[in-house]
Amino acid sequence: MPLTLFEKIWQSHVVHEEEGRPSLLWIDRHLIHEVTSPQAFDGLRMASRKVRRPDLTFATVDHNIPTTDRSVPIQDPISKKQIDALSKNCTDFGITCFNINSPNQGIIHVIGPELGITLPGMTIVAGDSHTSTHGAFGSLALGIGTSEVEHVLATQCLWLEKPKSLEVHVDGAPPRGVTAKDIILTIIGRLGSAGGTGSVIEYSGNAITSLSMEERMTICNMTIEGGARAGMIAPDETTFRYIQGRRYAPKGKLLVGAEEYWRGLKTDADATFDRKVELNASKMTPQVTWGTTPAMVTDVTGKVPDPDDFQDPQMRGAVASALEYMALEPGTIIQSIKLDRVFIGSCTNSRLEDLVAASKMVKGRKVAPGVRAMVVPGSQLVKYQAEERGLHRIFKEAGFEWRESGCSMCLGMNPDILAPGERCASTSNRNFEGRQGRGGRTHLVSPIMAAAAAVTGHFVDIRSWDMES
């Protein structure tokens, strides 16, 4: 029987199946961070249970750690308690933890791939919805709740109902200035924020296969914003090249054997999906969100919509309340929206290629007066590699703050937050009310769009920007 990529991974991981209940799946990698794990470890202790496979479990601190000088003690006592709890839990249960002073610390979805922990054909889980990122390698990667974290710690397995399948096929070469972020925002705008609910998406088409691994991670990362359970892209030569030489990845003969297996991990020619959506990247434009869900998005050349444009009364109400929160009038030209803050970072867009692209926009330029702009590399390794290339100097000379790695202002659990009423161009993944700070207003964009916005103080059509200066 012809199978999809998802079905192949599913079948190779089923531990137990019986009629009328979910399937028990083996989990290859479990990633842990400080915010969604303490209650899970407490549960283990209360039941005198051990971690079944500490060797397949990796932890880091990312959500609430400060991105300022690491030699200074953490000011927030509650954050410190959570960070210390993770350290202690990892020590007690024998788990590798990339702690605050580790050269491998970083956002969990940045370090998994860069350390070779993430590989094709795997099942990967974490107590974080953006675990979908790891699907870029052709793995089944899911965000789970804390009870499920405890379950995976204890059993290395997860009960899962088989999701539906959705193919998102994107052909065509994206025009200059249209990035992976714009492709996924366009897809979410089309699907709606619940369009993928109950499904695993496989992204296909030459617009996807021509992307780098980091760009593929951006696509899969935001899959959850369309409501889907996971997103995946079949592994290919680009994937294998990326994996080579990474710390925890197989090497030598083992790698050759693994690659042989991975090459078979693609959807068979006559396999079918429950649903298919097709888009053409050559017609896509740079995207800017105007509302309070990532699906409330439009072209950079567009306008803020009018609630009356929407037929569905609930959507009309949602748009009206989004515009009220965002303090935007219907018909406002996107490029006229003025900004107070710019954030380049997050598990969506904080990797080296993102920072290189953004730096080209700001080189020799200055952040606009009245704008505060910040770059937060996704990991210590990204930061190191960026500094080797001198990117920190370009950003700092332009007036950007250059920070230590972490989730930072994507969710504002650490001191990096928007003040009430501040408006931010952000390369992160969620523009929910209050996400970046109570009363803060978030517009999601690509790294180059964010960088250009920092320089001009408002959104600009990056396609008309001199990108090579």
Added chain:
Amino acid sequence: MKPFNHHKGIVMPLDRVNVDTDQIVPKQFLKLVERTGFGQYLFYDWRFQADGCPNAEFVLNHPRYQGGAVLLTRGNFGCGSSREHAAWALLDYGFNVLIAPSYADIFYNNCFKNGILPVKLDGTTVNKLFQEVEGEEGYAVSTDLENQTIRKPDGKIINFEIDPYRKKCLLEGLDDISLTLQLEEKIRSHEGKLQPFQVIDVKRL
């Protein structure tokens, strides 16, 4: 987990689509390392003004809905972050039953792990419930999971669908981990057949 069977409670209407888990529990309250005590932070940014005073306009603060134990809301409830704190906050506040046309996947799972029953009803029925709840003070419904019914104050019955296995787990208050550990032999057998790339050879590093 406490077994769930019958439940009766006042219905509180939250008339918004796409309520995300950042709204259910804002991030500044995710730093606790316990599972309890999150009820006070439920819908915090809507419920309290910036100065910490209750926002009288928000439905949780309306005197007529005090003691609400059934949350009636709109589609895609619980989207966004996977934080189980959202389920803990709803439960801690006193919501044991949710009614909506649809839920985000991770949140939906989290409800069942905590003994919360998220009922899915079609949009028309949900619309009608909103009208009835707003029209009648003290509007309460009885939820019977065994028979998959919700009884309205007028005695009319709404039937709902639920996956039989999820139902069984809620009814019996089953602990997932102990169920799984009963399958130890199968897990061990699968574990023994892992491919080399799936494991990490520490000596090789």
